[in-house]
Amino acid sequence: MEMKQINDLREIQLKIEELTHAYVQCIDDNRLEEWPEFFTEDCLYQIISRENDERNFPASLIYCDSKGMLKDRITAHRQANIFEAHVYRHIVSSIRITSHENDTYTVHSNYAVFQTRVNGNSEVYNVGKYIDKVIFEDDQPKFKEKKVIYDTLVIPTLLVTPI
Amino acid sequence: MEMKQINDLREIQLKIEELTHAYVQCIDDNRLEEWPEFFTEDCLYQIISRENDERNFPASLIYCDSKGMLKDRITAHRQANIFEAHVYRHIVSSIRITSHENDTYTVHSNYAVFQTRVNGNSEVYNVGKYIDKVIFEDDQPKFKEKKVIYDTLVIPTLLVTPI
Amino acid sequence: MEMKQINDLREIQLKIEELTHAYVQCIDDNRLEEWPEFFTEDCLYQIISRENDERNFPASLIYCDSKGMLKDRITAHRQANIFEAHVYRHIVSSIRITSHENDTYTVHSNYAVFQTRVNGNSEVYNVGKYIDKVIFEDDQPKFKEKKVIYDTLVIPTLLVTPI
Numbered sequence: 001m002e003m004k005q006i007n008d009l010r011e012i013q014l015k016i017e018e019l020t021h022a023y024v025q026c027i028d029d030n031r032l033e034e035w036p037e038f039f040t041e042d043c044l045y046q047i048i049s050r051e052n053d054e055r056n057f058p059a060s061l062i063y064c065d066s067k068g069m070l071k072d073r074i075t076a077h078r079q080a081n082i083f084e085a086h087v088y089r090h091i092v093s094s095i096r097i098t099s100h101e102n103d104t105y106t107v108h109s110n111y112a113v114f115q116t117r118v119n120g121n122s123e124v125y126n127v128g129k130y131i132d133k134v135i136f137e138d139d140q141p142k143f144k145e146k147k148v149i150y151d152t153l154v155i156p157t158l159l160v161t162p163i
Numbered sequence: 164m165e166m167k168q169i170n171d172l173r174e175i176q177l178k179i180e181e182l183t184h185a186y187v188q189c190i191d192d193n194r195l196e197e198w199p200e201f202f203t204e205d206c207l208y209q210i211i212s213r214e215n216d217e218r219n220f221p222a223s224l225i226y227c228d229s230k231g232m233l234k235d236r237i238t239a240h241r242q243a244n245i246f247e248a249h250v251y252r253h254i255v256s257s258i259r260i261t262s263h264e265n266d267t268y269t270v271h272s273n274y275a276v277f278q279t280r281v282n283g284n285s286e287v288y289n290v291g292k293y294i295d296k297v298i299f300e301d302d303q304p305k306f307k308e309k310k311v312i313y314d315t316l317v318i319p320t321l322l323v324t325p326i
Numbered sequence: 327m328e329m330k331q332i333n334d335l336r337e338i339q340l341k342i343e344e345l346t347h348a349y350v351q352c353i354d355d356n357r358l359e360e361w362p363e364f365f366t367e368d369c370l371y372q373i374i375s376r377e378n379d380e381r382n383f384p385a386s387l388i389y390c391d392s393k394g395m396l397k398d399r400i401t402a403h404r405q406a407n408i409f410e411a412h413v414y415r416h417i418v419s420s421i422r423i424t425s426h427e428n429d430t431y432t433v434h435s436n437y438a439v440f441q442t443r444v445n446g447n448s449e450v451y452n453v454g455k456y457i458d459k460v461i462f463e464d465d466q467p468k469f470k471e472k473k474v475i476y477d478t479l480v481i482p483t484l485l486v487t488p489i
Contacts, residue, residue, distance in 0.1 A: 124287065
């Protein structure tokens with residue numbers, strides 16, 4: 001490969017890492033109103049169990065297929081949550097571009113989310129992997145798809161904050 | 164941006180990542196005498212709860228504003244700790260330069276620290292975020308400021324090892 | 327250092343990170359048959375407690391010194407495991423090249439593995455560090471040595487999946 005191509009690929013890798021980091025810090029800082037902006041207008045955000053994903057069962061905990069739905073979700077979340085009972089902390093690792101087709105990059109990564117409740121204890125809340133499809137709009141990476149495939153089956157289904 | 168500028172910025176990003184990695188491995192390897200060397204002479208190291216930080220309450224668990232104080236802290240820690248009762252393991256992710264002014268880079272990252280006690284069990288000890296100010300001295304990155312903002316409120320206050 | 331040398335070193339760093347990421351995702355996806363391919367033919371894979379490693383006690387939980395042994399291990403694991411009772415999720419951070427001699431790079435990193443059991447709960451399974459020796463075969467990085475030094479002493483010794 002030419003040096004320029006390698007540099008371009010590395011630049012894309014680093015931009016996608018930056019996207020992922022900014023994404024989780026946005027959630028952890030509870031700036032949820034900014035969260036939909038990480039996605040393209042016409043997007044897919046899905047939270048699905050590892051079991052269902054492996055068996056190709058479509059049943060998801062969350063399934064949003066437009067940025068509008070993501071915004072609605074946050075509005076509902078804010079109205080339903082009377083007080084801030086929990087805080088979250090994401091750790092993401094192993095962000096890898098596994099393939100790319102035209103301008104779409106498929107990216108795999110592992111995550112662990114820790115929850116700290118009002119009693120001050122931090123616990124493993126949810127672990128799993130992200131499978132993302134990233135495109136660049138005006139040189140800015142965006143999630144065209146973000147599939148959250150969780151290992152942890154014990155998850156409160158009522159009011160899930162984004163993962 | 165010019166290719167050279169991009170390369171310079173990437174180089175700085177990678178050096179700051181390396182600084183952070185070396186920092187946590189120093190603590191995890193219990194080489195605490197080397198720990199102050201990650202800081203500038205005139206520095207700030209602070210461990211503060213998320214709650215206090217968000218409300219601008221100054222009360223911190225630890226507040227050291229010089230490298231001398233960091234060294235004193237380690238000396239005290241070594242003398243007070245009669246035996247090594249716990250070991251620590253840091254996982255850091257999402258190291259991002261969020262801004263830079265003159266030669267000072269502001270860097271955000273997330274961390275999780277696991278503690279393994281003498282019974283051999285590993286547990287989530289503390290999770291939170293770092294907000295660092297990094298400068299370069301003779302091409303070596305150093306922490307001018309390291310603010311540890313923890314989510315986990317249940318933390319033994321008596322003898323805190325660095326986080 | 328010349329720009330080219332810096333670029334070469336960065337390229338090596340990124341390739342070693344990619345190797346580590348692909349390695350853990352292979353285990354987490356339960357594609358264990360592919361796992362030995364991350365190693366050279368003549369290799370060392372060792373899982374040893376932090377205590378034994380620090381005291382230079384040789385007793386290891388796992389000690390395999392060829393790719394053939396790694397393959398045997400997976401075969402045994404598959405035959406002994408009648409059903410998939412657990413899934414694993416690795417988080418790796420702080421991947422650092424700490425030295426290199428000729429074509430061998432010594433790499434340190436921290437890991438945390440979470441286990442999700444059939445009841446759906448995710449727990450901290452094992453934390454520790456990797457000390458790896460990486461060489462390049464036809465431009466592909468491989469583990470010549472992978473030493474898993476674990477903090478967590480409570481670990482089922484009967485059927486350890488690779489860490």
